[in-house]
């Protein structure tokens with residue numbers, strides 16, 4: 589078990605529920621980043637463990653294990669997918685100058701789960717400048733269930749973000765989030781280490797819930813994105829339904845959207 | 859002089875051509891290359907509405923069709939709902 593101080597707060601969890609990702613800048617020390625980059629360059633961590641291996645059994649004795657054994661990273665993992673998650677797959681992305689943007693896509697297949705979800709880490713072991721074309725991601729797209737690159741027609745979405753930042757930065761995402769790897773316009777090689785994990789327990793109240801009933805903690809749940817347009821209320825209803833699951837509170841409905849439409853009185857007037 | 863097609867996809871906040879742009883894509887048959895600002899966060903939409911694009915000479919060749927939500931799927935989200943496709947024909951060099 590991670591100590592409470594390393595777990596996500598309710599506010600961070602609410603932000604994840606609403607936007608579909610969290611970002612932690614310069615979390616991993618630079619010397620470990622450098623050792624990992626060497627392993628990526630040499631192809632040493634290309635080999636995958638079988639999907640479904642307990643995560644704590646993979647990469648023993650390697651720098652990449654140290655990254656995911658970092659106490660804060662352990663706390664993040666535990667908050668989102670619980671203790672002893674299952675390893676799904678990893679991939680060290682190396683992007684040289686030139687090439688093309690990936691199409692915007694959601695990874696893998698349709699994932700129709702309403703509550704349970706997988707997480708994906710994007711770990712950047714080296715600085716990424718804007719011209720290196722870091723990962724593009726579309727906040728608030730994790731409830732929009734689409735099939736891989738069928739959304740490739742969308743080049744620009746209002747509110748999309750692209751990663752640039754310092755070595756050691758980690759993004760953790762809901763695996764349904766839309767994203768793409770961008771063309772690298774610089775002379776530097778871009779590195780991004782990706783890891784997908786599956787939960788093995790109900791993803792409910794796994795974070796540090798000390799601030800669960802603090803109104804400010806829940807404020808991120810109210811946000812929506814400019815690209816949601818007229819459908820932003822449907823988005824907020826999806827956020828509320830997700831939070832009902834995460835907080836194990838089926839009555840959670842601060843804006844009354846669900847309560848209103850689920851009201852079919854059975855009582856007869858007397 | 860030959861003319862090549864340019865296609866502008868505009869995705870809007872609701873079904874009206876006067877509503878705001880939430881996403882866009884440009885396929886330029888003149889240059890044959892990706893538009894400037896393609897997949898660059900922070901790039902502004904080229905127009906504030908479909909109507910503004912029409913005013914600038916774009917011809918609308920596809921408008922979104924409204925479809926009722928299927929029972930039980932009223933709150934499901936998937937693709938961007940309102941897609942307009944516009945075109946221009948531009949002269950290009952014969953070289």
Ligand SMILES: [Fe+2]
Nearest residue numbers: 693694695767
């Ligand atoms: Fe991907």
